Amino acid sequence: MGAGSWGTAVAKVLADAGNDVKIWARRSELVDQINTHHENRDYLAGYPLPDTIRGVAAVEEALSDVDLVVCAVPSQSLRGNLEQWREHLPADAVLLSLAKGVEISSGKRMSEVIAEVTEFPARQIAVLSGPNLAKEVAQGQPAATVIACVDEDQAKRVQEAFATGYFRPYTNVDVVGCEIGGAAKNVIALACGMASGLGFGENTLATIITRGLAETIRLGASLGADITTLAGLAGIGDLVATCSSPLSRNRTFGARLGEGATLEEAQAATNGQVAEGVKSCASVLALARENGVDMPLTEAVNRVCHEGMSVPDMVASLLGRSTKPEVYGAAAP
Ligand SMILES: NC(=O)c1ccc[n+]([C@@H]2O[C@H](COP(=O)([O-])OP(=O)(O)OC[C@H]3O[C@@H](n4cnc5c(N)ncnc54)[C@H](O)[C@@H]3O)[C@@H](O)[C@H]2O)c1
Ligand SMILES: O=P(O)(O)OC[C@H](O)CO
Structure with missing residues (x-):
């Protein structure tokens, strides 16, 4: 259908x-x-x-x-x-x-x-x-x-x-884990596209993918997902494919924003194809907030897509956050 x-x-x-x-x-x-x-x-x-x-x-x-x-x-x-x-x-x-x-x-x-x-x-x-x-x-x-x-x-x-x-x-x-993995990776792919549109290389992309997985795991865990699902095809597998491929509509959309296009220009360039993360960044973020989960990358993508923040300002705001231990548990942002 x-x-x-x-x-x-x-x-x-x-x-x-x-x-x-x-x-x-x-x-x-x-x-x-x-x-x-x-x-x-x-x-x-x-x-x-x-x-x-x-x-x-x-x-x-x-x-x-x-x-x-x-x-x-x-x-x-x-x-x-x-x-x-x-x-x-x-x-x-x-x-x-x-x-x-x-x-x-x-x-x-x-x-x-x-x-x-x-x-x-x-x-x-x-x-x-x-x-x-x-x-x-x-x-x-x-x-x-x-x-x-x-x-x-x-x-x-x-x-x-x-x-x-x-x-x-x-x-x-684990239906919850598969669905959260699929929805969240589109948002993270937008962030990877933005980084690549700004001209950043593999270190930046690997960082976004890895920290994107961390926040996806936090959200999944809070909703009752089995976090090992997110280590599988519907989690890290889809995240890597979507964040790395020029065939991804979400990554491509983000890249256009990173290159300086407006949201309207990026939307017009999709030829009617859907970049789900543009809308789902708001609903994934709302779900995270309801469950007390911190998702800084999703929040940053939402600011660009729905609050008018520029991509360079988004990068500065992410890197300006306080330093943290690398913990994947539900509580660590
Ligand atoms: N394309 C992929 O590589 C891929 C892979 C895995 C999952 N998905 C997911 O599959 C879903 C569908 O994406 P797609 O890539 O097939 O779509 P698409 O972007 O290729 O095209 C959208 C399709 O949905 C139709 N459509 C749009 N609004 C509609 C409406 N209100 N009612 C009925 N039809 C409507 C359009 O006419 C078109 O047929 C998305 O959630 C996407 O994330 C896509
Ligand atoms: O083209 P995208 O960004 O919608 O991604 C397509 C698929 O979900 C990849 O698994």
Whole structure:
């Protein structure tokens, strides 16, 4: 449900793994493109799709007779979409979230939004998160991911549906850890982009990644995540991929800001692609404050994205903080 770059790449993985796949897109031109040219030229141009994937414009048709519903719209639009899909969802389907963000209006993770809107039980709600840049996956480059569900058997069933020769899913029962890792790394990737846009090198990037992981672990721990999840694919794995790759929309967005673009200019350059961290920096920060967790990098990114601070001033404010011991525990900022 959603034909952006990741929804489309995931549809390809599922088709390559031998599943019957329908992909719902809002615009009928995109549906026609997928059915006629077997390509999504708007979001994943140049990557041929298996001709078994069927593009569908009607929600009712997309959701009829399916056992896995992959929710592939951006975080802030998931609730609105689910409200329209709800009446058509098969009662025994598994709902799998791909989105990496925290809802601004509620501070909820995507699995919480799904539970609230659909009233499906937790054992029918799963999330997929890991170092998965859509274009690399669509090329069939080797990659791994995590499929998390509180019901381990259910996670294993979804895992089987996704396993192909190039895409290797692992299971986890720590839904909170996977979702916090996915949402927080987008914010840290914005900070890495800003540093690289300013011309800083690998020492700075490694520092941001490492201290970004420290604040993600603090937030995850305060919300009940297993911190070892954040040492895995959905934590450090995704953080490294997103913070290092020029394919990352979040990193690229941050780099434009670091090079001196305004927020509006950086937004205009995205070509309709989502950089989730720009919105989620505010909701992740709110979640941190509610739980008494200090997240200085997230706070700094939020100041640039929502309070008008310049990137050089942000760097000065971060480096001007008092000196600290390097402790990863929940209390150490
Ligand atoms: N692209 C990736 O490499 C990648 C990888 C892993 C996870 N994700 C996550 O997947 C989610 C979806 O991202 P994407 O990269 O597929 O999107 P995208 O940026 O490629 O495009 C956004 C898609 O969402 C659609 N959309 C926007 N607003 C909508 C709305 N209100 N209702 C319905 N559809 C709407 C757009 O039409 C488009 O199809 C995000 O949370 C992202 O963080 C992306
Ligand atoms: O392009 P980004 O920054 O949205 O990142 C894409 C994926 O989440 C990487 O795992």
